[in-house]
Amino acid sequence: MDLLRFATAGSVDDGKSTLIGRLLLDSKAIFEDQLEAVEATSEAKGYDYTDLALLTDGLRSEREQGITIDVAYRYFATPNRKFIIADTPGHVQYTRNMVTGASTADLGLVLVDARQGLTEQSRRHAVILSLLRVPHLVLAVNKMDLVDYDQAVYDAIYAEFTSFATKLNIPDLEVIPISALQGDNVVERSTNMGWYSGPTLMHHLEHVHVASDRDLVDARFPVQYVIRPKSDDFHDYRGYAGRIAGGVLKPGDEVVVLPSGMTSTIEAIDVFNTEIAEAFPPMSVTLRLADDVDVSRGDMIARVNNAPTPSQDIDAMICWMTNEPLRPRQKLAIKHTTRTGRALVKDVQYRLDVNTLHRDQESKELGLNEIGRVQLRTTVPLLCDPYSKNRTTGSFILIDEATGVTVGAGMING
Amino acid sequence: MTATHADYRLSQLDELEAESIHIFREVAAEFEKPVLMFSGGKDSIVMMRLAEKAFYPAKIPFPVLQVDTGYDFPEVLATRDNWVNRLGVRLIVAGVEQAIKDGIVVDDGKTSRNRLQIGTLLNAIEDNGFTAAFGGGRRDEEKARAKERVYSHRDEFGQWDPKNQRPELWSLYNGRLHEGEHMRIFPISNWTELDIWDYIGREGIEIPSIYFSHTRRVFERDGMLLTESEHNPCRDGEVAAERTVRFRTVGDLTLTGCVESTASTIPEIIDEVAVARVTERGATRGDDRFSEAAMEDRKKEGYF
Known part of the structure; x- marks a missing residue:
């Protein structure tokens, strides 16, 4: 099982909360007591439906105002993958929250209402995801049930969006017609849209290939912390702890320490009490170098012929x-x-x-x-x-x- | 972790572990006086394991703080001592009883021990001058927690201001503080209850025996099964009986309920958790049941 982090943006009007609620419900990530609390609150507010937005609006002020203000993190898992959703508000006055949610995302999910087509808001969401270099984008054309599952509506939005997307950096785009409320193409393939041959949303989330998004060529190791036990058993141990930010490092590799420019060779790479054969992003490891060079927090270890300036x-x-x-x-x-x-x-x-x-x-x-x-x-x-x-x-x-x-x-x- | 990865992918547990270790090292590098808040529960044990791995072969470079409610399960205290002794870390115990004696908190007979922990904890942080306190909170636990940052700022009164949190981007954490303020650090924010159990199983680490099925004299109160003890006698109409149970969370024993279960191994617990339909806090924590915003309110005041 691996991990996929994705960011969603949108307002209640786009059906975002309904969609997230459905993903969580269908993957059994919502518990009975959480659902009962939401049902009780919906009833107390006089709604004749269960407002799934209440599941994600965690702060008292958000529930009072009925809006999402902050980034909320939600979790669910299928047998293939664990998912972390950064659920962010869609309005322009919360752009910073969306930037925050997108900063760690592998995939961005933008919702549009099929009846309205692309709006200023959906364009803005795509722009932000592109600026933050979120490598995979899904445009979910929602509320297809309200346009009679009409292929022409989907085709028009698809064409308009792909034309707009040429101005952005979107390496991978998937446009999926769904109905979050009815469940079409969310987890189950829709029987109402025979004309659509692409994946369901859940299938795409489960199978989108994210490992290759990481840079495995340009080795980058920002030094976080120097480990010096000074104990009898590890008297001369000096390890440079950090998280691999790029590339693959192996024992024997010649490396340069920046900004000093000193060079050395990787003697060993430790993860806890085990020496490993190679380290790659986003692993947290400890490097030991063959030479006694001066290395401290804030330095970067890179390859001799491939280092940042x-x-x-x-x-x-x-x-x-x-x-x-x-x-x-x-x-x-x-x-x-x-x-x-x-x-x-x-x-x-x-x-x-x-x-x-x-x-x-x-x-x-x-x-x-x-x-x-x-x-x-x-x-x-x-x-x-x-x-x-x-x-x-x-x-x-x-x-x-x-x-x-x-x-x-x-x-x-x- | 296996030695090579042909496809350069990490499992979800390895990725979560790498993220948490990064947070531990970041805090150790940037804060003058960190402390790890250790309850002896499964989440704080996973934190201890991650801290052990983050600094190995050196010792964990900060002490461990436990807030003793006076009503803690003896099995939990035993596990705490085993961990502390094995890792050779310094243990600081801040007792609620002592805090009551010293007049730091007031026991009016109505306030739960859980709530009295807040004042006791804040006092211990202030007295020792801790600038960062690691907590085992997870975002999947409760919806106020779902919006809390990994680095969660506390003002000089120990309060959390949920509406005015610092943006937290990439893995660039901002640890700036003013005099008297401190930071709560949540290194396992992104772990779920199932991840915790998977990790405990994978690492083969010691947890308190009360997480496993055992027989215990319990009685029912407010839909929860509570332990009969001198601190928690049966009230009128309540009848204690021996049942086969286990705990999903550990806390003040007067408030922490157990569930009927025969799960006596980690895989059996995982099977049980995977099909559970009620959250661990909703099922067994009296302290979170008072209102929809119970956790948010306690957190604002300075709770874990």
């Missing part, structure tokens, strides 16, 4: 997450892999309209939930790759030094 000038797309706007000359803390430093905003090149992809070059600041292209100068060199090549070594967060709050998410261009 240290840089203090960073060109990135930034999603801004706080009320006070991002402006040139602003100073912030930056965290990139295991490295922390400070960053100065040199320039806001443009603000991206996530609905139209228009680049507004007049705007020299980014407000809450806005995304734009920004130039930064950092106090320490970052050992980075383009985000399009590696989502771990290509991403960073910005922190307000006064409040300590995470205020921005960055994806490095290149």
Whole structure:
């Protein structure tokens, strides 16, 4: 059994909660007491149906307002796969929450209402998933029951979306006609849409191939922590602990430590008390090197002939997450892999309209939930790759030094 | 973990383990004074195992804190001691009884021990100057938890503000704190109850015997089977009888119910959990049944 993380976006109107409720119910991830609590609340509110949105709206304020504000994580499993859903709100004022949910997703699920076709909101969701380089996208054309399961409706949405998608980076797209309410093509194949020969949603989620999304060529190992037991049994043990961010590392590999540029050879790779033959993303391992070189947290171990170039000038797309706007000359803390430093905003090149992809070059600041292209100068060199090549070594967060709050998410261009 | 992977894929347990170990190392590197909150229950035992693996062959570089309600199961305390001794970590016990004596919390006879743990815990964190406290909370447990971050900020009163949480992206955790604040860390956020059992089975690690089927004198109260004990005598109309039971969670024994079960091995427990139709907290935790937002309210105040 492996793991698939997917992000969903949308509002109650799109039937997102109904769809998630159905996936959870059909995979038996909802328990009787949870369902009973939701049924009781629905009844108390005077609804004549069970509002499955109540299952995911976990916070008191969300239930009071009847809206999803924050990212909720939900879990279910089939015999083939375990799934983690990052369920995010769809409205434009919650773009930062959707960016958060998409940052760890292997697959993005966008819902459209078959009666309405593509809306500004569905386009925006696709743009954000593409910016965050979520490698697989599913467009679920929902409420097919309300358009008499008409193939022409599906075909029109399919054509419109694929034409729009050519402007985005979507390596893998699947457009699935469903009815979340009736269950068509969610888990069971629909008997109402003989014209559709593709997979059901659940079949696609269970079988989409995600292992090849990881970069197995460019070895990247950000050093997290140095393990030195200094015990009698392990007197000379010195291990560099971290999580493989890219590539495959093996004992005997020649490596370079950045930023110092010192070289050595991997003597062994430990996972707990076992030496392993190779390490690949996203494994947490401990490397031992043959030579006594100086390595500490924030350094990166890479291959001698394939290492990132240290840089203090960073060109990135930034999603801004706080009320006070991002402006040139602003100073912030930056965290990139295991490295922390400070960053100065040199320039806001443009603000991206996530609905139209228009680049507004007049705007020299980014407000809450806005995304734009920004130039930064950092106090320490970052050992980075383009985000399009590696989502771990290509991403960073910005922190307000006064409040300590995470205020921005960055994806490095290149 | 096997030595080679022909297709470079990790199983879901290996991926969850790698994520949790990354979190443990991140906290050890970035926080001055972390502590692991250890109840002796299965989730905190899995945390101990992950911490053991994260720093091996070095010892776990932080102490372990247990909040003793005074009503803990003796089997759980025995398992706690075995773990602490085997790993050679320092154990700090913060007792609710002592906190009552010291006037830190007030036992009015109506408030549950579970709730009195909040003040006891916050006091222990403050007294010791801990800046990060690992907890075994999982997001599948309860819907307020479903929205909690891995790094969950607490203000100088130990309170959680669910509406004002820091965004948490990729695996880049923000550990910034002001004086007097601390961070709750949830390294097993993404594990489900079934993952926990699969992992305990795979690792072959010790858990308290009360998780396995045994005979016990119990009585029924509010639809739960509770242990008869000096702290928890039968009330009028309640009759204790010997039954074959096991516990799905461990906590204050006056509030933690058991279920009738003959599951005496990990695979049998997994079979039982896989077909269970009621959540572990809904079934057996009196503390979560008071209202739909019981957990959210306790968490805001500083609960685990």
